[in-house]
Amino acid sequence: MDDLVVTALRFGFLILLWLLIISIISALRRDLMIGKKDKTGAPTARQVRKNPDLAEQHAAPPRVQARKLIVVEGPLAGKTLDLAASPILLGRAQEATLVLEDDYASGRHARLFPQGSRWFIEDLGSTNGTYLGETQLTRALPVEPGAPIRIGKTVIELRP
Numbered sequence: 001m002d003d004l005v006v007t008a009l010r011f012g013f014l015i016l017l018w019l020l021i022i023s024i025i026s027a028l029r030r031d032l033m034i035g036k037k038d039k040t041g042a043p044t045a046r047q048v049r050k051n052p053d054l055a056e057q058h059a060a061p062p063r064v065q066a067r068k069l070i071v072v073e074g075p076l077a078g079k080t081l082d083l084a085a086s087p088i089l090l091g092r093a094q095e096a097t098l099v100l101e102d103d104y105a106s107g108r109h110a111r112l113f114p115q116g117s118r119w120f121i122e123d124l125g126s127t128n129g130t131y132l133g134e135t136q137l138t139r140a141l142p143v144e145p146g147a148p149i150r151i152g153k154t155v156i157e158l159r160p
Contacts, residue, residue: 066119066145066158069112074154075101083158087113090151091124104128104152112143119143119158128152 043054069081069088081088081098088097091109100109106126113120122140123130130137131150143149145158 065117066143066160068159069098070157070159071098072148072155072157074152076154083114083119085114087111090156091126098156100151100154102152102154105154109151110137110149112149113140121149126151 043051048054067083069083071077071079076098079098089108089111090096090098090100090105091107092100092102092105093107096108106124106128108124109126110121110123110130113122119142120140121130121132121137121143123137128151131148132141132143133147135141143158145160147157149156
């Protein structure tokens with residue numbers, strides 16, 4: 001009877017090890033797939049050299065420049081900040097550019113900063129996270145005008 005129990009425990013342990021290996025591999029595959037970008041059909045540089053008309057056909061529309069930051073939802077709804085060339089610190093701390101009266105916001109929650117003609121948002125290690133649309137930030141991401149940025153119960157948007 002003891003040999004049967006030991007053999008069953010060995011098989012159970014072996015099955016658990018294989019389940020662990022399979023879950024690690026699937027997590028790695030999922031993480032690697034997140035970084036892949038969808039092909040947009042834009043021509044390569046070689047294709048543009050061979051056929052210059054392709055560059056005009058696939059030219060990006062002119063980008064709308066954001067000029068204001070507006071609080072859309074939350075305790076500060078309706079508050080507006082004019083955007084300058086300096087970064088904007090968002091959080092409950094008094095030194096923040098936009099002091100959020102939100103229990104779900106950290107002291108130094110997120111930073112909105114310009115880079116070239118675009119604005120980017122990054123989470124500063126907050127407890128409850130920062131969301132751009134439905135996506136929780138894991139790195140700095142560009143913010144298009146009108147895209148909702150959610151910090152706790154507060155939603156802000158960049159506007160032209």
